[in-house]
Amino acid sequence: MTIDSPSCAVECVLVMDCHDVERCREVQRELEVAGFRARSASEGEATCTRALIRDRVPGSADWLRDEACETLEAAVTPRIGQWKAFVSVRGEASAWATLEGGKPTLRGTMPLPDGKG
16 A cells, blocks of 8 residues: 555444444444444444444555454454444445354455446
């Protein structure tokens, strides 16, 4: 990654089966410390959902996707048993990932409309 790398937006949607809203809030706080900004939150009796974003982040789409996956896993795994997440990176190139606690991460890229991706 170079200083003049194009910037991307990294978006995450995280669904946690927690039965304890405070644990969901702890995860959100840790992700905010890691540079994410909360876009929305929904808290129910059995699940919590968070939508988070990092705007204008320099780096390749693949690198940003992988880094976001590592950050999510580090924040969620110690606190929540059952969880799922979707990561989307958009910019000059795009990438995605789906994560689920205890399962392998699925990763891919998305071609851009002009064929650059």
